[in-house]
Amino acid sequence: MPDISGLRLRKPGAGREPAASALLGWLTDERSPQLCVLTGPAGAGKSHLLAWLVEYGTTSADTTKRRVHAVAPLGGTGLRGAAWLLADHLRLAARAPAELTAAIARDGRHTVLVLCELHLSRAPEAVLEQLVRPLLQLGHVRLIIESRPGAPCTEHLFEQTRNSAVMDLMDPRWTTPETFSRWALATDPAADAEQCYPLPGPVVRSEQVTETSPSLDSFVLAAETMVRADPHAVTAWLDHHAGAAERESDLGRAWLRAGQSLCVSDTASARALTLVAALDSDTGTDTRHALHGLAQSEPWHVAHTSTREGVSGHWPGPATALCAGTALHARHVLCAGHLGDVRLLDPTNGRAVGRLTSPHNGPAAAIFCLPDGTVVAVDDFGGVNLVGEAPRRPGLRALLEPDADPWTRLRRAVLAFPQRMAGATLTTAASLPDGAVFGDSGGRVHVLLLKENTVDVTSSMLHDGPVTALTGISLEGTGPTVVYSGGVDGRIRVWSPGVAPMPEPLLHGPGPVVDLSASGSEGRSAALAVAQGDGLVQLLDLDSGTDLSFRPGPPVRAVCCLRTGAGELRTMIGMDDCITTLVPRPSRIHNSR
Known part of the structure; x- marks a missing residue:
């Protein structure tokens, strides 16, 4: 034909x-x-x-x-x-x-x-x-x-x-x-x-095969039994045959939360990793210990998870945006929610330890922390808002010469930047070691860098359609600034202001990029966390080219890649009813690109 x-x-x-x-x-x-x-x-x-x-x-x-x-x-x-x-x-x-x-x-x-x-x-x-x-x-x-x-x-x-x-x-x-x-x-x-x-x-075929509707076996609500069984059968049992107590149990809720990922996982160990990532860290230690043991062969370790149903009351709320803190917030991860407020999370356990209020009472499209600790949010309408109070410099000079502070000039330039936009709306933003970067609905990326007494603005057209994600680092911790941008076109572009953008994208996926987060420091390899529109999270080692992937199951709203004080690389994944943090196992990192 x-x-x-x-x-x-x-x-x-x-x-x-x-x-x-x-x-x-x-x-x-x-x-x-x-x-x-x-x-x-x-x-x-x-x-x-x-x-x-x-x-x-x-x-x-x-x-x-x-x-x-x-x-x-x-x-x-x-x-x-x-x-x-x-x-x-x-x-x-x-x-x-x-x-x-x-x-x-x-x-x-x-x-x-x-x-x-x-x-x-x-x-x-x-x-x-x-x-x-x-x-x-x-x-x-x-x-x-x-x-x-x-x-x-x-x-x-x-x-x-x-x-x-x-x-x-x-x-x-x-x-x-x-x-x-x-x-x-x-x-x-x-x-x-x-x-x-x-x-x-x-x-x-020599014999006629008679198809029959499969019988629905009962399952024991136990971690090992569930991850070793047919995931579609477990899901159907929970959905249509299990009692309310089983569906509303910690394991039942975690399974249904992560089920889309569980049903495409090929091995019991992969399902164990996905299930333990969906389980609140306050769940019984026996259950979590069993799942951690089954997931030993996987390239990730789950550090902690907070869920809406957690019994301890430490759930910080849904995450619409995440970023690593700086200056006075250097030991925190900032988490923006649906009502505009920002929670300060302890990266070691994911618990909320503080809150910053915002004049905008809607979800943030992006949140970032300037080098001096100023917290800024971009709302869904392209507005740029200060969250909490701006940091104050100590001393008499700060009182007599407020404009002498270079960070004050950067803060003012950032907050006023929407007024410079013509024909486009800001869609996302991120901080840089020496400034900030914005993306707009037309596909352009705008970098604001603090240089001596001025704030330089450099723009480049990088995407077909709106820019949806931004992050940036300094090479080797003190070198040139490198910007990573993602868009609805599925491309992740790499650009350093003053240098032509790389002609080919770092990655090119079939769907939109949801979020990006980079971590780089002197003496340690740089890493980039990527959240895709289909729920996939990738962690790329930018020095070696290796990457790890994880699919938690629910839609991913934000990611934050950071190193702890001990140098441990962590990836925090923000979702509507779950925030989980993964740690790559160094000996298990493999090249899957």
């Missing part, structure tokens, strides 16, 4: 050219229903046809309308598992079906989703009610659902969505007899093509 560009593509096989053409026509016809139900008995070739459709969308030159953006095999999964599978393919972090639907709604681009084997889901009715129905309310979404005829969920699907396209592969119009016979003879010369038509299953 050639596409319009003349590129020869693999045929669907088994005489299914009519079915393949009909599916492609459904995808490209704007008048066709949002939903297509693909049905047929076992051996009808439903999965084979869908696999061909997905391959066609990634191989054909004309893929604007024909591309399948996400596929979720529902066999053995529950409601959350189905949502997480789709979110993984769409490169989104979504804790629940409603969060996934909201993210797809905000995106607004044409999206084709495929749900396979609905009849084998552990919670098909919940999938229909809480995932399929909301998705069909979005006009830019198209759904293909595969389900077995006669299954209760299939009948329910037909009742709910009467205006849908239905393709029953038992209907002869979807399979050409002559082509089917030739295919059957080539596949198995002993096959009786006439007897098998239109089912390809009996041709490719």
